[in-house]
Amino acid sequence: PIPCVPWQSQTSGQYQRRVHGAMEQELRRKEVELEEAHAEIEELHQSAAGHRQIINDMCAMKEDLDKRIDDANNRFAKCMDELIEEQEVTENFEISVMRLWTN
Numbered sequence: 158p159i160p161c162v163p164w165q166s167q168t169s170g171q172y173q174r175r176v177h178g179a180m181e182q183e184l185r186r187k188e189v190e191l192e193e194a195h196a197e198i199e200e201l202h203q204s205a206a207g208h209r210q211i212i213n214d215m216c217a218m219k220e221d222l223d224k225r226i227d228d229a230n231n232r233f234a235k236c237m238d239e240l241i242e243e244q245e246v247t248e249n250f251e252i253s254v255m256r257l258w259t260n
């Protein structure tokens with residue numbers, strides 16, 4: 158005998174089919190949710206890959222800029238050394254000329 162519940166007029170087989178149908182419907186709903194979650198995860202993976210590529214590109218650009226700055230600093234230091242050397246030569250020449258005129 159089936160207990161006294163709203164579906165008491167149903168046979169045991171009808172009740173089982175109804176419960177089984179509800180469970181299948183819930184399972185399909187959960188499968189859809191799972192597929193949507195997987196799609197979202199895939200989007201996030203692709204987005205992360207894009208961000209990693211941007212970061213790698215920016216790191217490469219930074220390395221290039223650092224090298225260019227080092228090169229510019231080296232050229233500047235060389236120019237300053239040449240300028241100081243020329244200034245010393247000019248000062249020595251002026252001193253020599255002054256000595257010649259004063260003698």
